[in-house]
Amino acid sequence: MKITEAFERGEFVVTAEVGPPKGIHIEHVVEEAKTYLSGITAVNVTDNQSSVMRLGSLATCKVLKDEGLTPIFQLTCRDRNRIALQSDLLSAAMLGIENLLLLTGDHTRMGDHPQAKPVFDLDSVSLIHTVKQLESGVDLGGNELVGEPPKFAKGAVVSPCSDSVDAQLAKMERKVAAGCDYFQTQAVFEPEKFIKFMEKAKQFGKPVQVGVIIPKSVGMARFMNNNVAGVHVPDDMLEELKKDKEKTKAGITGVEIAARIIKECRPYCQGVHIMALGWEAKVPELLKQAGI
């Protein structure tokens, strides 16, 4: 199923992401996804996230699909040139994977192979353009595809709490112009900023899912504040996480915070994207508390 169909039906679309393991044993990931994420619309599979080498996104998508879940194939421009990207897109279509999230990708310097060559032959915008072109039956080199062309729901990301939010909006506009169908956002901890962002973003007429992370500890929140672009956990939330260490450790505080963020943002957007970062088991409780 294409995620765009759910948006068209007017559903509040819920997605969550899973990361493939660094190795070939995927049973655990599949088990968790089946147990905790089978009720939601679709599951993102990250592509060597943070430039850390892992099992492939495409192969993992196929396994999840065979288990009855709807995968979203995340594809970055860091590791493949335009030939490899297009080839993987055709492979995805052949395997029946219909949802994409198209990203530029972190620099190789950020991950566990800093010596690797960063590719960036294309970027998020030109990759969306490329998918659109494939959908018209022609590849980026101008050559015709044989047979029926692929069709995808094309997603991209945007960072609503970034300190350069106007530049982010300009980039969002370019993604829309290139053919993007829907957006998932970077994690939001400041609903006011998100709401302000949506006031401007709604002119593009594309569905937006607010990104949510369940904060696990004060340390994690501080780490994000210092290191993760476009993410800022405000002081009162830090205090809240500090107050009752046991409750925070058990994930109760984090789920409360995340549920509150979803509730506040819900009237302004078309869905939520949950980055559970290993806390997939808490997703059902989070959705319950958020009233979804």
Place this chain on the structure above:
Amino acid sequence: MLITQLKPKETIASLVEGKVFVINCHGCKEVSFPEKEAVELQKELEAQGKLTGVITTDYICNPENMKLRLESHKQEIDAADMILVLSCGVGVQTVAEYFEDKKVCAACDTYPLPGFQGVTPLEYDCDQCGECYLNITGGICPITACSKSLVNGQCGGAKNGKCEVDSNMECGWERIYRRLAQLGRLDVLKCPTQIRNYATEEKTEA
């Protein structure tokens, strides 16, 4: 060694808005300059009554030298709506930085040729990408100022204005965005999707 080649006529025509002041840089001895085409272009602009003046010089990438020359042509420059620079990417960036509120356009693409590079000041860099983007980036080179050489806008990686790769380096695309905002030219960000062409050697032979 590098080579500057005039952009296609239609491209230059689309850049020209109102009256034009032209700067030609014959460059350091490492640059091969399209002299015949440049003269032709200036004649055409003059015939259309669009030319306010011309400087032909070398080393416009030397800001001190360039400032002196520009000052002596102040009237002609003030009378122009924009400045068209025929030089390598470094030259255009030097001029663009000098004119904070005037449109500065690159009329050339810069390609590498085997051999030595020209003399370039440290602040500006040109990778001779063969498809100069300075006209859609406010005169800041996205190839060298962005760690990923992105040509369609910033990635989501900048934190506090710094690049995700190097916290000592300003995000090139935030600089571009600010410059375009200052010039009142944010509309150029609505340009078509840019896709890089790595087959530039082929183009140089043609």
